[in-house]
Amino acid sequence: MEIAVLGGGNGSSAAALDLTDQGHRVRLWRRNKAGIADLNARGNTLTLKDFAGTREEQIAVATTDIGDAIRDAELIVCPTPATAQEDIARVLAPHLVDGQVVYLPPGSFGSVLMARIARDAGSLADVTFAEAGTLPYLTRLHGGDTVAITTRATALPSGFFPRRNAGHAMKVIKQAYPAVIDSGDGLSGALMNAGPIIHPPLILMNAGPIEHFDHWDIHNEGTQPAIRRVTTRLDAERMMVREALGYGAPHWPLADHYDPNEEWMYGGAAHEKLTDSGDWRENLVLTEHRYMREDVACGLAFLVSVADWAGVPAPTARGLLAVASAICDTDFEQTGRTLASMGLAQLSRTDMQQMLETGL
Numbered sequence: 001m002e003i004a005v006l007g008g009g010n011g012s013s014a015a016a017l018d019l020t021d022q023g024h025r026v027r028l029w030r031r032n033k034a035g036i037a038d039l040n041a042r043g044n045t046l047t048l049k050d051f052a053g054t055r056e057e058q059i060a061v062a063t064t065d066i067g068d069a070i071r072d073a074e075l076i077v078c079p080t081p082a083t084a085q086e087d088i089a090r091v092l093a094p095h096l097v098d099g100q101v102v103y104l105p106p107g108s109f110g111s112v113l114m115a116r117i118a119r120d121a122g123s124l125a126d127v128t129f130a131e132a133g134t135l136p137y138l139t140r141l142h143g144g145d146t147v148a149i150t151t152r153a154t155a156l157p158s159g160f161f162p163r164r165n166a167g168h169a170m171k172v173i174k175q176a177y178p179a180v181i182d183s184g185d186g187l188s189g190a191l192m193n194a195g196p197i198i199h200p201p202l203i204l205m206n207a208g209p210i211e212h213f214d215h216w217d218i219h220n221e222g223t224q225p226a227i228r229r230v231t232t233r234l235d236a237e238r239m240m241v242r243e244a245l246g247y248g249a250p251h252w253p254l255a256d257h258y259d260p261n262e263e264w265m266y267g268g269a270a271h272e273k274l275t276d277s278g279d280w281r282e283n284l285v286l287t288e289h290r291y292m293r294e295d296v297a298c299g300l301a302f303l304v305s306v307a308d309w310a311g312v313p314a315p316t317a318r319g320l321l322a323v324a325s326a327i328c329d330t331d332f333e334q335t336g337r338t339l340a341s342m343g344l345a346q347l348s349r350t351d352m353q354q355m356l357e358t359g360l
Helices: 010-021 033-041 066-070 082-095 110-120 163-176 186-190 195-205 207-212 225-244 270-277 295-310 315-327 349-358
Strands: 002-006 025-029 045-050 053-058 061-063 075-077 101-104 128-132 137-142 146-152 156-161 180-185
Touching (some): 002 010, 010 053, 010 075, 010 146, 033 061, 061 066, 128 186, 146 270, 156 186, 163 349, 186 295, 186 349, 195 295, 195 315, 225 295, 225 315, 295 315
Parallel strands (some): 002 075, 075 101, 156 180
């Protein structure tokens, strides 16, 4: 299959190599001209390291021209941070054509955000935007030329916008990611996102060690019982919001990620594989890290706004958002990604359901 992969970070690099390894023809796009020039000089070849060993993979095309990257692509995979979705949607819009599927793993309601930006930029293409509950990989870049994949997702619960295109989108995505699961519309997919549940307690409750130590493993010594209890309470609020909006189980509770006897999105014993790899022992800049700027400012702010809209109390989510706002000296309820900032807070539930089903 012809697949475009957008972005140059951990997730995008892993997707480009993994999908190439599967036999798909991949065209990688990123803005960074120096990065693309370096990759072109390597013959578009990087090293993939996973449970099967180490091998070189040659990406078919690596370009800074997004039109060239997505031309004839059935699937466009965009595993970039949510903070990049607005800009990407604007440059993507003129090149989209009917039938294409844009997959955001995960999305933070980026499915609707990007669809609206593309429409406002003049795109009339009938495109499906889908978003998953997590990145398809636990992965890290090593030294700029090696992509280490610790494990791959065994379940990718995903929502589709507009919902009317879900059947077509599932067929397309399944060719690249057989683990994809139909979990409803775009809002359901956004409320499957594990990032705003697992990462805000970790980044906020480890603020002292993060600012003190040069390197800190937020998933190893940073994951203590007190933090786990907060995560469980936060996840319970997410699941209450889902239930209140009529989204049924499975809700993929995050507690299963930490239980080696349970199968979560990354299968069994995923947390142990993650900590054993040592890849998450790194230098963290508290106020700039993706866990803060994406999972708090986009994901957690969005969850609080949906809870308010649905009339569901979310004291843990709101409290964490307030602490994050203090740390970053801002007000994420006002500056973050919310239903209000997206112009959707005034919709009734009926109007929201209609929009999610049929599109903008």
